[in-house]
Amino acid sequence: MPGYSFSSFAQIDPSSTTSFISAKNPIPATATATATRTSMATQRILAAAEHNNHLLDVLSRTDYAAPELSQTIEYASGLRAILAKEEQKLQRLVAATVKEHHEHESYRDSTVRRLAYKLSGQKGKFNEKAEKEEREWLEAIQDELQAKRAVEHLKANLVDAEATASRLKLVVDEHQAAQSELDALYNSIFSGPSPEFPNEDFKEGTVKAAQATFEEVQQRLSMEAQVREVLGDAELFMGRCIRNIEDALHASTMDAWGIGGSFADMNERSALAQSQSHASQVEMLVSQARRMQPIIQALGPMNIAQGNLMSDIIFDNVFSDMAFHDKIKDSKAQVLGAAARLRNEVQKSDERLGSLKAEVKEKKLALEEKRRELQDERRSVFERISNDLPSYSADITNNDSVWPPRLSAQHDVHSALYGEDLQQTSTQPGGYNTEAYPPTYDSYSSSSTSPAVFVIVVRQERSGEEYIGSPEEKKQADLGQYLAADY
Incomplete structure (x- = not known):
């Protein structure tokens, strides 16, 4: 055999x-398992590529929302604090108006007082006192109305800020959802440090640095935009203040020449009261802007001339009228100086806005470029892994x-x-x-x-x-x- x-x-x-x-x-026993694992990785990479591009587009479109939402929330918080103070002020003014109205009606309808002045031969004094009480009541009403307008303005701004915050919250939610999904996608492929892909780790670090820089500049832009809006409101009230003080100056001129009598005097005091109210609004708004942007300079004093009982009634003559007229001129000069400084700050804010917008655009482009580089690197890793796949099944079959x-x-x-x-x-x-x-x-x-x-x-x-x-x-x-x- x-x-x-x-x-x-x-x-x-x-x-x-x-x-x-x-x-x-013979074929190594691990060949089939290796080929199977590699094939699964390839399928995951190919399946993730299109979804990865979609998520990166969502992030690029919503990058601005997070820092802007943070600044808007801070702005709304500041408005609520100011609104609370203004509402307290309004309550005090409402109480003062009620008090002045009660005193006016009490004096006007007092038959005993009227008879006493008449018997003493001072009927004119009674009428002047009655007019004074009426003026004080009307001034209290004007202060109350000004405070109500200020409260309404703050409430409108707060409503706008809250609406903006709600809109930005939706965008931030979309951004965070896309970021979470993208993180999960990348973690499933590049979990933790990837020593075998050092270039991918380096580019991922550059993306994080570019993202932090972009968010910092975007936040400064949002803050400056709100500062500019507040300064714009201050300009609006400044214009009203100037118009009111010019009306007071005109009424004072008429009163000094003896034209208009008590009516001219009442118009003068009313215009000065409104001018003072608007000047206070300007100071409040500028103070708010300075808290957000400390480099804004103070506007300086805006002391609005105010009359008193002695000059209005006892020493009411042409000389006192001319002296008060000069005080109103001084007030106007202070207001015009403050208005010039306010315009200068507005101009500087516009310049900062333009510079920050250009910087944000530059940083956004840089961030998008870094993301594209990271995406290209990961795509290169995907392609490299795919190209290195051994074709055991094909070799055996053929x-x-x-x-x-x-x-x-x-x-x-x-x-x-x-x-x-x-x-x-x-x-x-x-x-x-x-x-x-x-x-x-x-x-x-x-x-x-x-x-x-x-x-x-x-x-x-x-x-x-x-x-x-x-x-x-x-x-x-x-x-x-x-x-x-x-x-």
Whole structure:
């Protein structure tokens, strides 16, 4: 009988097309698992690419919202504090108006006082006192109305700020949702530091730095825009203050020349009261702007001339009228000086706004560029991983020397052992009839739950070629000795 040696055997899982190991061309056992893991990574990378682009677009569109929302919330908080003070002031003025009205009606309707002045021959004094009480009441009403307008203005600004904050909150929510989704996507691929991708880590750091710089400049821009809005409101009240003081100056001129009498005097006091109220609004708004932007300079004093009882009634003559007229002129000079300084601050704020808008645009472009670089780097990593994938399945399928398997040797061994024909149920790898392979060598099987097939390749020692002998000769071979000798 020719001499034979046991060359090799392998366990074959008939249900897998990639687990068949050729005795002549063995494939590493980890090849299939590696190929499978790599294939899954490729699919994840390819599937994530389009979604990644979408998320980056959302972030770029909503970058401005977070710093602007922070500044708007701070602005609204400041408005609430000012509004609370103005409402308290309004309550005091309402109480003062009620008091003045009560005193006016009490004096006007007092028959006893009227009769007393009449009997003493001072009926004119009574009328002057009654007019004075009426003026004080009317001035209290004007102060109350001015305070109400200021409160309404603050409430309107607060409503606008809250509406802006609500709108920005939606944008911030969208931004945060996209950022969270993008972080989850990248963490699933680049979880933690990636020493194998140092360039990707470096570019990710540059993106974070550019993002922080952009947010800082965007916040300064939002703050400056609100400062400019407050200064614009101050300009509006400053204009009203100047008009009121000019009206008071005109009424004072008429009173000094003896034209208009008590009516001119009443108009003068009313105009001065309104001018004082508007000057107070200007000072409040400028103070608010300075809290947000400390480089804004103070406007200086705006002392509005005010009359008194002695000059109005007892010493009311042409000289006192001219002296008071000069005081009104001094007040107008102070107001005009403050208005000039306010215009200068408004101009500087406009310049800062223009500079910050240009800087924000520059930083936004830089941030987008860094994000594109990071995206390109990650895309490059994706492509590099995809290009490095080994094609084990394709190699096995296209290798004619391996597929189809060597059926002649298998057929001979099987026939020698069992006297049956090997039945091939499929021309594809792994498509063999498992019923033709009884589990004879269970002790060598790595799995006790699935059928195992051992392919025995018998080679002729003399020529190195496969020997195809008769079934009777192969049955005479001591298979146990070969297995024991090789294992």
